[in-house]
Amino acid sequence: MKYNRNNAVKGYLLVSPLLLGCLVFYAVPFCMMLCYSVKSSAGRSATFVGLENYREMLQNEMFLLACRNTLKFLMIGLPLILLLSYVIALMLKKYVGRYKVLKSVLMFPYIMPIVGTVFLVEMLFAENGASTDFWLWLGEGVRSGWRLLGRLVLQLFYISGKILVTV
Structure with missing residues (x-):
């Protein structure tokens, strides 16, 4: 099958809402969770504690x-x-x-x-x-x-x- 630029653009346009939704509803909250998990509390007064929260959780x-x-x-x-x-x-x-x-x-x-x-x-x-x-x-x-x-x-x-x- 030959590569057709017009069909490729249509394909990307059809897939883009799904990719945007995955990014907004999965990737962003996951990255936020990772950031919060290495801090002592949420908010502006949070201090970085590294993997201490994970050590506590595993104990x-x-x-x-x-x-x-x-x-x-x-x-x-x-x-x-x-x-x-x-x-x-x-x-x-x-x-x-x-x-x-x-x-x-x-x-x-x-x-x-x-x-x-x-x-x-x-x-x-x-x-x-x-x-x-x-x-x-x-x-x-x-x-x-x-x-x-x-x-x-x-x-x-x-x-x-x-x-x-x-x-």
Whole structure:
């Protein structure tokens, strides 16, 4: 295909709003975040502290716990999402004409906002959650198992939502 200057200009004109939007909404805030992250505070009275903020962050137990939990979540969720997405896609392809209601039911976890899901799981399965008190009479072992069940329910909501996106 021959190079045509007129087509190249049209292409750049079509892509320019996207490039401008990426620059304004992604690159500029990212550079601002990098500048703020090496200062002691935001504003005019900020002093340069270098990588001290990052050292503090990497020593913070809550941050490390969040990183570990996210890593566990991804190590369990990602393979399950891929496998189950493939299986469900094959099933839906085979039975797509017969079970239209099934497709609607499978979309429910995706439609349900993640914040509402987390709130529901927290309300039910937290240490002092609504349903946990009911299980206290069974003993402490069941209580820790109940928290594990809460994590599994949250993981299943996450997986089912991601599966439907890939299906």
